[in-house]
Amino acid sequence: MFRILALIRLLAPIHSLTLIVAGPIRSLALIVAGLALFIFPTVALADTTQVDAISNELMCQCGCTMVVTSCECSTAAQMREVIQTQLGEGKTKTDILQYFVGQYGEAVLSAPTKEGFNLTAWITPFVGILAGLGLVYLILRAWLHHRRQVVQEVLPRFQADLNVYNDRIERELELYS
Amino acid sequence: MNVFVTDVGYGALVIGLLIAAYTAVAAASGAMKGYPELLRSARNGVLVAFGLTTISSAALVYAFFSRDFGVKYVTQYSSRDLDPIFTFAAWWAGQAGSLLLWAWVLAMFAMIIVVQNKEQNRRLLPYATSIMMALLAFFLLVMIFAANPFERLPVTPADGEGLNPLLENFGMFFHPTTLYIGYVGFTVPFAFAMAALITRRLDDQWIRSTRRWTLFAWFFLGLGNLFGAQWAYVELGWGGYWGWDPVESASFMPWLTGTAYLHSVMIQQRRGMLKVWNMLLIIITFSLSIFGTLLTRSGILSSVHTFAQSAVGPMFMALIGVLLVFSIGLLLDRLALLKSENEIDSFVSREASFLLNNLLLVGAAFAVFWGTVFPLISEAVRGVKITVGPPFYNQVSAPIFLGMVILMGICPLIGWRKASTENLIRNFLYPLAGAILVAAALYFALFKEWYAILAFWALAFVMLTITLEFFRGARARHRATGQDYLSALGALIWANKPRYGGYIVHIGVIVLAIGVAASQFYSASVESNLQVGDSLSIKDYKVTFLGLSQYQTQSRHVISAAVEISQPGQKPFRMNSEKLFHKEHENPTTEVGIRTTALEDLYLILNGWENDGSASFKVLVNPMVVWIWIGGVILLVGTAVAFWPDARESRRFVAQQAVARREAVVPGV
Numbered sequence: 001m002f003r004i005l006a007l008i009r010l011l012a013p014i015h016s017l018t019l020i021v022a023g024p025i026r027s028l029a030l031i032v033a034g035l036a037l038f039i040f041p042t043v044a045l046a047d048t049t050q051v052d053a054i055s056n057e058l059m060c061q062c063g064c065t066m067v068v069t070s071c072e073c074s075t076a077a078q079m080r081e082v083i084q085t086q087l088g089e090g091k092t093k094t095d096i097l098q099y100f101v102g103q104y105g106e107a108v109l110s111a112p113t114k115e116g117f118n119l120t121a122w123i124t125p126f127v128g129i130l131a132g133l134g135l136v137y138l139i140l141r142a143w144l145h146h147r148r149q150v151v152q153e154v155l156p157r158f159q160a161d162l163n164v165y166n167d168r169i170e171r172e173l174e175l176y177s
Numbered sequence: 178m179n180v181f182v183t184d185v186g187y188g189a190l191v192i193g194l195l196i197a198a199y200t201a202v203a204a205a206s207g208a209m210k211g212y213p214e215l216l217r218s219a220r221n222g223v224l225v226a227f228g229l230t231t232i233s234s235a236a237l238v239y240a241f242f243s244r245d246f247g248v249k250y251v252t253q254y255s256s257r258d259l260d261p262i263f264t265f266a267a268w269w270a271g272q273a274g275s276l277l278l279w280a281w282v283l284a285m286f287a288m289i290i291v292v293q294n295k296e297q298n299r300r301l302l303p304y305a306t307s308i309m310m311a312l313l314a315f316f317l318l319v320m321i322f323a324a325n326p327f328e329r330l331p332v333t334p335a336d337g338e339g340l341n342p343l344l345e346n347f348g349m350f351f352h353p354t355t356l357y358i359g360y361v362g363f364t365v366p367f368a369f370a371m372a373a374l375i376t377r378r379l380d381d382q383w384i385r386s387t388r389r390w391t392l393f394a395w396f397f398l399g400l401g402n403l404f405g406a407q408w409a410y411v412e413l414g415w416g417g418y419w420g421w422d423p424v425e426s427a428s429f430m431p432w433l434t435g436t437a438y439l440h441s442v443m444i445q446q447r448r449g450m451l452k453v454w455n456m457l458l459i460i461i462t463f464s465l466s467i468f469g470t471l472l473t474r475s476g477i478l479s480s481v482h483t484f485a486q487s488a489v490g491p492m493f494m495a496l497i498g499v500l501l502v503f504s505i506g507l508l509l510d511r512l513a514l515l516k517s518e519n520e521i522d523s524f525v526s527r528e529a530s531f532l533l534n535n536l537l538l539v540g541a542a543f544a545v546f547w548g549t550v551f552p553l554i555s556e557a558v559r560g561v562k563i564t565v566g567p568p569f570y571n572q573v574s575a576p577i578f579l580g581m582v583i584l585m586g587i588c589p590l591i592g593w594r595k596a597s598t599e600n601l602i603r604n605f606l607y608p609l610a611g612a613i614l615v616a617a618a619l620y621f622a623l624f625k626e627w628y629a630i631l632a633f634w635a636l637a638f639v640m641l642t643i644t645l646e647f648f649r650g651a652r653a654r655h656r657a658t659g660q661d662y663l664s665a666l667g668a669l670i671w672a673n674k675p676r677y678g679g680y681i682v683h684i685g686v687i688v689l690a691i692g693v694a695a696s697q698f699y700s701a702s703v704e705s706n707l708q709v710g711d712s713l714s715i716k717d718y719k720v721t722f723l724g725l726s727q728y729q730t731q732s733r734h735v736i737s738a739a740v741e742i743s744q745p746g747q748k749p750f751r752m753n754s755e756k757l758f759h760k761e762h763e764n765p766t767t768e769v770g771i772r773t774t775a776l777e778d779l780y781l782i783l784n785g786w787e788n789d790g791s792a793s794f795k796v797l798v799n800p801m802v803v804w805i806w807i808g809g810v811i812l813l814v815g816t817a818v819a820f821w822p823d824a825r826e827s828r829r830f831v832a833q834q835a836v837a838r839r840e841a842v843v844p845g846v
Contacts, residue, residue: 052702059564065422067567070415072767072784072795080704110566112551117559121551125544125573132536140529143520 179245186236187327193229197314208303227284247333256339273326280316304372323488339761348408356401360466362394367463414767421570427472431465437538449518523595586639608641678819689808695801706793754783
């Protein structure tokens with residue numbers, strides 16, 4: 001029995017199961033639920049997340065500047081219903097998004113498409129950062145290069161000074177020891 | 178009486194404008210020509226300007242409390258039955274009042290600066306004052322000519338239109354005010370930076386004098402954003418806390434560049450480098466603060482028409498233009514004086530890592546800015562209106578933020594000048610190994626998505642580096658003094674408050690980021706229509722609909738839905754979610770039910786109901802949201818520690834004073 005339960009737990013997405021009923025009824029419910037899930041892999045929850053996934057890519061048209069998933073106005077509810085219906089008709093995500101673009105224009109999409117001129121929207125921030133990175137690298141390299149030159153110029157003089165001091169230390173050590 | 182009060186308020190604005198303009202000129206010319214009388218006069222001018230804006234503000238508040246509906250602004254944002262607390266907050270509910278609040282806070286800061294610097298910064302202060310007063314004059318000008326809060330209606334209505342119900346929340350007190358304090362606060366470092374450029378006193382005096390102001394402004398801006406997020410979460414009822422709304426972005430951008438500035442000034446103080454960059458950063462941050470005010474308060478984004486109808490938008494655009502031309506021009510002119518005192522020694526050094534951190538922070542701000550303006554660009558280039566919404570910002574900013582988090586672990590601990598291999602191993606080997614263990618544990622126990630694993634790996638890495646640093650410091654103290662570890666830790670923090678305060682802030686940010694990452698990656702939602710007695714399941718919660726009820730309060734009609742929540746092995750409990758119908762407003766608002774635990778929030782939204790007594794709900798489980806707010810509290814503690822007077826700092830200040838006195842004795846130095 002335990003093994004069956006464990007199997008069911010493995011088979012069924014835990015979050016979609018009702019695991020609260022006590023005792024033997026609970027086991028029975030689990031088996032039934034598990035079988036149901038096994039036979040009908042798409043339950044209501046899966047639909048909702050799919051609706052969420054699509055409505056996240058659409059802006060609500062009530063003027064709220066929120067995505068359809070988030071807005072709770074009637075416009076958003078209607079749009080979610082349309083998505084639900086079209087999913088039921090077997091349409092794909094692309095079809096449904098295309099349908100809304102046809103209805104409201106490209107502004108209904110919550111992010112620019114990744115094609116054509118819109119690609120600049122996606123790429124520019126990273127181009128900017130990379131350009132900045134390049135600039136920082138060049139500046140640092142120039143600094144480092146300059147520094148090395150200075151060190152090369154100064155080092156012999158520094159070494160000469162150091163020799164003078166070393167000699168003096170030696171002399172004084174001899175003198176006082 | 179009422180008319181008299183608002184007339185006094187308006188009069189104070191007009192006289193305030195004259196005084197502010199006079200003070201701006203008097204302070205600058207007094208300093209240029211060396212007239213102490215003019216400088217004294219300017220000093221008094223600042224105090225008077227503060228007094229006058231206070232009178233204006235008091236007059237507006239009085240108009241609200243006396244329900245003086247002859248005033249257009251009062252009519253638009255209040256009604257007779259409005260709660261006294263929100264009657265006060267209605268002050269900043271609209272554009273004109275917000276501008277007045279801005280002006281009042283600005284005048285207050287100018288006054289504090291003048292009083293604070295009575296004995297110091299004698300050369301920088303007049304110019305800084307002048308800049309702040311010029312800005313104050315601008316705000317007063319906008320109010321007088323384009324957005325007068327005291328404008329009277331031809332006919333006095335019997336009652337006002339009431340405050341937008343969404344604003345009747347305590348968030349209304351904390352969110353706008355903290356945000357404005359942050360925006361206005363950046364005026365101070367900006368004004369001192371310009372004063373340093375004008376006077377050619379380009380050592381790090383201006384940075385040191387404004388360290389606390391910068392920290393203060395930065396903190397309030399961050400707090401304002403957090404309060405906004407919290408408000409959205411509990412009041413707007415869509416289950417999230419950050420929607421990448423253009424107005425949110427507007428307050429996030431100066432926070433990002435302000436964070437960059439806060440870090441890069443450390444390099445200037447310590448190594449005398451990045452002087453031009455710091456100037457640029459404060460100019461950008463301040464301009465973005467003004468841009469934020471413009472976006473929030475001009476209506477430029479909600480509708481192009483309101484922007485065109487009011488002169489406020491164009492006036493602000495002009496201000497930003499003038500500010501940029503003036504400050505960049507000045508910077509270019511003084512470029513030769515801003516030569517770096519040192520050069521970088523190695524790519525593997527704290528200086529280099531700070532540069533990288535700056536680049537990412539500014540890059541993130543740029544990405545947000547780019548997203549905000551891209552619709553305009555698209556319309557100009559293609560003639561097609563498009564939207565740049567949350568999916569764009571989430572996708573673009575995620576890798577940038579990830580890089581930032583990793584640098585947060587590296588920057589504070591990598592050696593100055595040139596990090597030795599020993600330094601790298603000592604500071605990063607254990608955290609790196611520990612973080613890999615954490616990531617592995619998460620992978621086997623909780624989730625498999627590579628991006629989530631990567632994010633939590635980075636967060637664990639930073640947390641471990643900071644913990645190790647605290648542990649080592651406390652252990653060294655423990656060994657040296659024999660104190661127990663806890664008091665050693667306390668003493669350690671107290672001995673170097675700016676540094677350890679900074680670390681605590683980092684911990685706060687990490688805790689906050691853990692909350693954000695968990696809730697972004699793993700939130701679940703279910704939408705369902707339920708009959709009484711029906712239930713829905715989400716994660717391991719079972720939500721059973723108990724029924725609807727309704728009741729009436731003074732100003733609203735409430736429909737309330739009760740549900741029972743049960744979880745295996747837990748006692749069931751009840752929750753409510755309500756729809757509130759307000760007298761003056763067409764759209765109802767939602768009161769969500771939230772049940773918070775350390776692991777996750779159960780978030781219940783009543784969407785609607787049918788005549789048969791069934792109701793539709795949206796239920797979300799948002800993991801670890803509470804850690805976002807806890808992170809905010811840690812941030813507050815860390816900032817307070819960094820802000821606290823430091824013994825070393827006060828010794829340095831005494832030394833400075835001595836130098837200043839010597840300078841004063843020897844003329845011409």
